[in-house]
Amino acid sequence: MIQNRIKVLRAERNWTQADLAERTGISRQAVISIEKYKYTPSLELAFKIAQVFGVEITTVFSPEEDSK
Template structure:
């Protein structure tokens, strides 16, 4: 995932150590996020957005090269129950 952390830190004149301290993480974590070696957890991403007073989307963008395209459209799974013949032997389907 791409991010704007180095740019945003420089604008505020914060070191990696300063940002790490504000977030309660190690400087190495900040380095790894900035270099794209580590994607932050959702709670950490929200915390990062909070210290910069921005949205997560303002800071992080998906890396298009790494994003896997969907092979088929996603369809809702709520609907009529499946018959016994759809992938389960009759005796196992009755357990379900």
């Protein structure tokens, strides 16, 4: 599973899910699904989300840590 920090990054900027949706051109429901790990965005969308936040993609998305 790919982890994401979208909710944290939104909170740091005082953005709502609707704000992020508008900035990325996706629906608010898509933002909710990504935040709740019900939907993994395409690589293109992942890069767009990172660009909107003004950070590297690895700041937003990262592989799940192994629980060994």
